[in-house]
Amino acid sequence: MALRYDFDMVAVTPEGLPDQFGDLALTGITAEKVAMFRDPDTVAALKSADTAVRTYFMDSGFALAQFDSGAPAGHFAMRDEDARIAVIDRLTSNLETHDLANAAWGGFDFDAFMDALATAEPVEDALLAPQKSGPLWIRNLRLHASRPRKRRAAG
8 A cells, every 4th residue: 555645734822821821812922833744654754764754854844743634635635734834944954864764664655755746736624634643522512513503493
């Protein structure tokens, strides 16, 4: 089975700070964003690659963890475009500083990854599928919101 190279930008709040830390409108400070692949098999392949490959990706802004925003395959959340460009810039500049010549990639296909980067298109946030994970209260809220509403009888 071919790996899928779609990834999402995920805001990471530094440990010990409240979750609201990264809310720019609330605090005036944004949280750092890291890239995370959507496909758990892609993450597993990257984790099985040589240390040089893993370090290259981590130094370029990737976390070796899985996250799925709900964006369709080949697409990414429009709000993440600037953060993605920053990651792509780091991937490019880090090619010169990391020795990957004889590295084992653990099934990760760098050429396929680069093709996915080049062809990915932005999608509006409203078109993202709802998350299937997250805190229980968020999942319950989403479940409740997705249920059809009963109409009250006029009386």
